[in-house]
Amino acid sequence: MAQPVPSTPRQAAVGLARLRRLAYSQSVAPWLFVLPFILSFAVFFAWPVLSAVNMSFQEVLPGQVRYIGLENYRDLWNPTFRKALLNSTEYTIWTLIILIPLPLVLAVFLNSKLMAWRNFFRSTLFVPALVSVVVAGTVFRLAFGELEGSLMNTIITAFGFEPQKWLRHEGLAMFTLVLLATWRWTGINILYFLAGLQNIPRELYESAEIDGASAWDRFIRITLPLLKPITIYVLTISIYGGYAMFTESYMLWAGNRSPNDIGLTIVGYLYRNGIEQNNLGLGSAVGIVLLIITFTATMIQLKLTGMFRRED
Amino acid sequence: MRRHSFLILAFLLVLSLAAAACSRGGNSGGSSDGGEGTTLEFWTFNELHDQFYQHMAQLWNEKNPDRKINLKGIVYPYDDMHNKLLVALQSGTGAPDLADVELNKFPNFLKGTPQLVPLNDIVEPELDNLVRSRLDIYAKDGNYYGIDFHVGASVIYYNKEILDQAGVNPDDIKTWADFEAAGKKVLEATGKPMVTIETGDMWSVWPQIAQAPGGDDLQTADGRPNLTGEVVVRALEFQKRLIDQGIAVTAPGGTHHAEEYYGFMNDGGAASVWMPMWYMGRFTDYMPDLKGKIVIKPMPAWNAGEPRSAGMGGTGTVITTASKNMELAKDFLAFAKLSREGNIEIWRFLGFDPLRSDVWDAPELREPNKFTDYFGDYIFDVLLEVKDEIEGVVVNEQTPAISDMFRTSVLVRILQDGEDPVKVLEETQAQLQ
Numbered sequence: 001m002a003q004p005v006p007s008t009p010r011q012a013a014v015g016l017a018r019l020r021r022l023a024y025s026q027s028v029a030p031w032l033f034v035l036p037f038i039l040s041f042a043v044f045f046a047w048p049v050l051s052a053v054n055m056s057f058q059e060v061l062p063g064q065v066r067y068i069g070l071e072n073y074r075d076l077w078n079p080t081f082r083k084a085l086l087n088s089t090e091y092t093i094w095t096l097i098i099l100i101p102l103p104l105v106l107a108v109f110l111n112s113k114l115m116a117w118r119n120f121f122r123s124t125l126f127v128p129a130l131v132s133v134v135v136a137g138t139v140f141r142l143a144f145g146e147l148e149g150s151l152m153n154t155i156i157t158a159f160g161f162e163p164q165k166w167l168r169h170e171g172l173a174m175f176t177l178v179l180l181a182t183w184r185w186t187g188i189n190i191l192y193f194l195a196g197l198q199n200i201p202r203e204l205y206e207s208a209e210i211d212g213a214s215a216w217d218r219f220i221r222i223t224l225p226l227l228k229p230i231t232i233y234v235l236t237i238s239i240y241g242g243y244a245m246f247t248e249s250y251m252l253w254a255g256n257r258s259p260n261d262i263g264l265t266i267v268g269y270l271y272r273n274g275i276e277q278n279n280l281g282l283g284s285a286v287g288i289v290l291l292i293i294t295f296t297a298t299m300i301q302l303k304l305t306g307m308f309r310r311e312d
Numbered sequence: 313m314r315r316h317s318f319l320i321l322a323f324l325l326v327l328s329l330a331a332a333a334c335s336r337g338g339n340s341g342g343s344s345d346g347g348e349g350t351t352l353e354f355w356t357f358n359e360l361h362d363q364f365y366q367h368m369a370q371l372w373n374e375k376n377p378d379r380k381i382n383l384k385g386i387v388y389p390y391d392d393m394h395n396k397l398l399v400a401l402q403s404g405t406g407a408p409d410l411a412d413v414e415l416n417k418f419p420n421f422l423k424g425t426p427q428l429v430p431l432n433d434i435v436e437p438e439l440d441n442l443v444r445s446r447l448d449i450y451a452k453d454g455n456y457y458g459i460d461f462h463v464g465a466s467v468i469y470y471n472k473e474i475l476d477q478a479g480v481n482p483d484d485i486k487t488w489a490d491f492e493a494a495g496k497k498v499l500e501a502t503g504k505p506m507v508t509i510e511t512g513d514m515w516s517v518w519p520q521i522a523q524a525p526g527g528d529d530l531q532t533a534d535g536r537p538n539l540t541g542e543v544v545v546r547a548l549e550f551q552k553r554l555i556d557q558g559i560a561v562t563a564p565g566g567t568h569h570a571e572e573y574y575g576f577m578n579d580g581g582a583a584s585v586w587m588p589m590w591y592m593g594r595f596t597d598y599m600p601d602l603k604g605k606i607v608i609k610p611m612p613a614w615n616a617g618e619p620r621s622a623g624m625g626g627t628g629t630v631i632t633t634a635s636k637n638m639e640l641a642k643d644f645l646a647f648a649k650l651s652r653e654g655n656i657e658i659w660r661f662l663g664f665d666p667l668r669s670d671v672w673d674a675p676e677l678r679e680p681n682k683f684t685d686y687f688g689d690y691i692f693d694v695l696l697e698v699k700d701e702i703e704g705v706v707v708n709e710q711t712p713a714i715s716d717m718f719r720t721s722v723l724v725r726i727l728q729d730g731e732d733p734v735k736v737l738e739e740t741q742a743q744l745q
Contacts, residue, residue, distance in 0.1 A: 146565065
């Protein structure tokens with residue numbers, strides 16, 4: 001854009017005309033408009049990803065950076081990383097099992113005119129999403145304390161169960177993590193499904209009703225199929241969100257260290273090695289592996305749900 | 313016309329955003345005496361440390377009117393500060409003149425070519441007055457890179473009320489075997505555990521390992537992993553035995569810094585805990601109900617006559633190679649942390665056991681403060697008693713990895729899940745190599 005400074009009115013007019021031609025040009029203008037996006041994408045996304053790929057083959061030390069081939073990836077094959085991989089996968093699967101059907105059903109209820117206190121429930125279910133993970137994690141840590149007086153232990157002892165060490169037992173810890181996710185994300189997913197529901201034309205339900213379809217039939221044959229695009233979207237972000245989970249676990253155990261690594265996630269492992277132990281090379285390798293995993297999972301999922309098929 | 317002004321507005325907005333993103337937001341937590349003099353920037357993760365240095369800068373300026381310092385202190389959260397500093401040193405831009413680096417993070421800064429200034433010329437003249445082992449943990453290849461605030465001598469805190477109920481006199485507990493026997497008595501008489509042991513941090517296991525005579529602890533003196541070494545196995549077998557008998561319980565919340573733990577102890581949950589001197593502050597701040605009930609004693613020894621303490625934890629102040637006023641920064645650091653005056657201020661201001669053992673009997677250390685109110689005025693008698701028994705630890709580039717394994721799996725598997733110490737330690741040792 002190094003335009004010479006126009007010095008006479010005539011030159012100025014020529015300059016302006018040239019600028020106008022550029023703005024209306026069929027080939028240049030589109031690029032001009034997407035330039036801000038391309039630039040920010042290149043600087044904040046493409047460049048970091050490429051340098052992470054590069055760094056994953058290096059040993060990165062202050063003043064001493066050298067290429068070490070595949071050694072970082074070889075180091076990754078250890079029990080701790082496998083544990084992190086397993087935890088993240090298990091967490092993702094649980095969130096998918098719970099955080100798609102549950103909000104969908106709730107959204108259908110909240111969308112129904114028969115539902116009393118609709119707006120009250122809509123807002124209360126959404127409030128947790130507005131709470132910072134840091135606050136929520138700390139509150140959950142205290143509520144799930146291991147002493148008899150903690151909130152959860154008070155509740156379960158009232159039902160005649162033994163007090164539990166929630167955050168020290170493998171199954172219970174995963175339960176707590178998934179519960180925290182459910183508490184936090186249900187409202188957001190309800191919002192997505194509500195938006196989808198409100199786009200379904202009323203006439204479809206009316207004509208189905210006239211044809212004698214039951215409420216269940218209408219849900220299965222109209223609501224679910226027409227919600228498919230939204231469901232696929234929610235599924236996609238949930239897969240990524242599940243694998244990228246870190247803050248929840250970090251806050252629940254007040255640091256990146258849970259007993260026997262029961263709360264260690266892939267990103268937690270990345271943070272531990274890359275930052276806490278100043279091994280950015282290995283950290284980058286973890287990041288690349290995470291990228292490959294989420295990319296593959298998402299692609300398979302999109303392929304299976306037919307997102308790549310040309311729309312008619 | 314409106315369209316134009318809208319465009320201009322949008323443009324300005326983008327510009328201001330960019331400007332805000334580029335400007336350094338560091339002033340939020342900053343402090344400075346605002347005076348003239350050479351500006352030195354100092355990063356820390358603890359506001360009290362900043363206040364201490366501001367105070368020392370004032371004293372320095374009074375004494376050195378021709379070499380005045382304008383100390384600009386910036387307080388970041390713990391992890392943020394270390395990460396920022398690491399990145400700044402790695403990339404070679406933006407590092408401050410002085411910074412606090414916590415011991416667990418310190419080895420990260422010694423990797424490769426340390427981007428820190430060797431402090432030998434200010435440390436070496438004072439070496440005889442300082443607790444030597446506390447300098448070695450910040451050293452690499454004979455160069456000292458950091459100066460600590462405190463010795464962190466580990467001691468044992470007994471709850472006198474509970475011991476009295478069981479008829480146990482803490483002065484009779486000389487060795488860990490005595491401790492075990494006394495623990496049995498306490499358990500039988502009161503039903504309460506004698507002590508709590510951490511499963512999520514190193515403060516229970518490391519002092520017991522490090523106090524053993526000789527230079528080996530989790531690593532050998534020359535820096536090889538030593539998890540299967542006798543000193544390590546002995547400590548963990550002892551701890552497991554205490555837990556199996558009910559004499560000890562694992563600390564609620566996993567560590568001695570958990571909210572649950574403070575509550576548990578404050579209610580008289582256990583009769584003792586061994587922790588470093590700096591843990592005094594946790595008692596005064598989080599366990600107010602124990603005021604006047606806690607007595608501080610040297611830790612039991614493994615065998616009578618063997619060392620009864622070890623220096624634990626710490627924060628080293630470093631000077632980065634990015635500093636443009638290295639000499640001034642060095643002289644100021646020596647004044648603040650190595651001089652007699654500075655060490656007395658460390659106790660007054662921060663309540664730490666200062667690095668210079670020759671000030672421990674100074675009258676200034678007997679002046680009443682919140683610690684003497686809580687514990688009594690004999691605190692430094694305990695320190696003087698163990699002065700020559702404070703063992704050091706081996707800290708090097710492998711330390712963060714070893715600590716992580718202990719904090720996440722070794723301690724949990726042995727103390728909580730009851731696995732065989734030797735088996736767990738052998739497996740972990742193999743994984744390290």
